[in-house]
Amino acid sequence: MWFLGALIPGCAAVRPVVIFSPNYYNIFIDESVTITCNTGPAAEETQTYYWYKDNDTIHRDQQSFEIKFADESDSGDYQCRTSTGDYSHPVRLDVSYEYLILQRLPTVYEGDPLTLRCHNTTGYPGINTVFYKDGEVIQSSVTDSVLHIDKVDKSVTGTYRCTRQLLHRDDNTYHHYSAESKISVLELFSYPKIKMSPNTINDGDDMFLTCDTTLAPLRDTTELQFAFYRDGRNVQEFSVSDTYRVLSAQLEDSAYYTCDVRTSTDNVRKTSDMLYIHIRLDYTVQNIIRLVVSGCILVIAVCLIFYHNKPQHEAPSDSGR
Structure with a gap:
C-alpha cells in the first residue's frame, strides 16, 4: 500500500492541502484548472511532490500543474504528499459537459465566505439569473450570475439551484436551464x-x-x-x-x-x-489532627485566661491570735 509512505523516519509530518485555481470543484470540458499542493510558508522549497488521482499515481513531480483542456477523464479525487510530509485529504474535481453548472468551493467551513457562480458554457451568452435555496428565491439579477455570502454558518447548509436563460445562436432564441448543488457547511471546530x-x-x-x-x-x-x-x-x-x-x-x-x-x-x-x-473541605487524618490540636490549644488558652482572671482570696492574719 502506498499509504505507508506517509510515515517518514526523522521528519515531522506536515499535512498539505490540495487547492484548485479557480477554486471551484466543478468546471466545463475544455476549461483549464491549476492544481496546487499547498504546504504552507514553512515548507522547504527543495522537497519532492507526489500526486495521486483516485488512489493511483499521477506522474507529476512539481508543486503545481495545469490541466489545460479538461475532459471527463480528469474528474476524480486528487491527493498529494511531499517527501517530508503526510498525505493531503482528497479533493474532488468534476468536469461537466452540461450547458449550465452551479460552481462552488470544494469544501465550506463555518466562518468562510461563500461564492456561488451560475456558470454557462462558452458560446452561449446568458441573462436573468435566479438563485434558490431549498426551493425559495434568494437572489435574482438580469446580469449578475454570482451569489456571495460574507460569512457562513450551519444555517447555510441546504440545496442550492440556479436558473439562467442562454442564447442559442442557431435559432437566436433564449432557452431556460437549471443547475443544482448541495452545500454542507462543515464544522470548523467542535463545541468545547x-x-x-x-x-x-x-x-x-x-x-x-x-x-x-x-x-x-x-x-x-x-x-x-x-x-x-x-x-x-x-x-x-x-x-x-x-x-x-x-x-x-x-x-x-x-x-x-x-x-x-x-x-x-x-x-x-x-x-x-x-x-x-x-x-x-479536606477531611484527611492530617487535617483532623490539626483540628484536634487547634481545639486543645484553644481549650488551654481559655483555661489560662479563666485562671488569670479568677479572684484571689487573702490568707487569714495572725494578729488576731
Whole structure:
C-alpha cells in the first residue's frame, strides 16, 4: 500500500492541502484548472511532490500543474504528499459537459465566505439569473450570475439551484436551464467541553480547567483562542492557552464554570456547557489532627485566661491570735 509512505523516519509530518485555481470543484470540458499542493510558508522549497488521482499515481513531480483542456477523464479525487510530509485529504474535481453548472468551493467551513457562480458554457451568452435555496428565491439579477455570502454558518447548509436563460445562436432564441448543488457547511471546530483536573478538588489544592475542542482536519492549523468564566464573570481573557489554573483553591471557588473558543478573527465562536465545581473541605487524618490540636490549644488558652482572671482570696492574719 502506498499509504505507508506517509510515515517518514526523522521528519515531522506536515499535512498539505490540495487547492484548485479557480477554486471551484466543478468546471466545463475544455476549461483549464491549476492544481496546487499547498504546504504552507514553512515548507522547504527543495522537497519532492507526489500526486495521486483516485488512489493511483499521477506522474507529476512539481508543486503545481495545469490541466489545460479538461475532459471527463480528469474528474476524480486528487491527493498529494511531499517527501517530508503526510498525505493531503482528497479533493474532488468534476468536469461537466452540461450547458449550465452551479460552481462552488470544494469544501465550506463555518466562518468562510461563500461564492456561488451560475456558470454557462462558452458560446452561449446568458441573462436573468435566479438563485434558490431549498426551493425559495434568494437572489435574482438580469446580469449578475454570482451569489456571495460574507460569512457562513450551519444555517447555510441546504440545496442550492440556479436558473439562467442562454442564447442559442442557431435559432437566436433564449432557452431556460437549471443547475443544482448541495452545500454542507462543515464544522470548523467542535463545541468545547470544559474539563477539570484532578477529578476532585479539596481546599488548598491546585485546580486546572481545560477547554477541550477539536479542529477539522483540513483546518488544523487554524489559530484558536480560549476564555474562561466563573458564574458568568470572566476570569481569564481570550488567549492561546486552553487551560485556566487556580492555585490553592478555596471554598469560595466553588461555582459554575464555562469556556469560550473563538478564531483569532472572532468570526466563529462557541461556548461550552456549564460545569459546577465543588471545592471540598479536606477531611484527611492530617487535617483532623490539626483540628484536634487547634481545639486543645484553644481549650488551654481559655483555661489560662479563666485562671488569670479568677479572684484571689487573702490568707487569714495572725494578729488576731
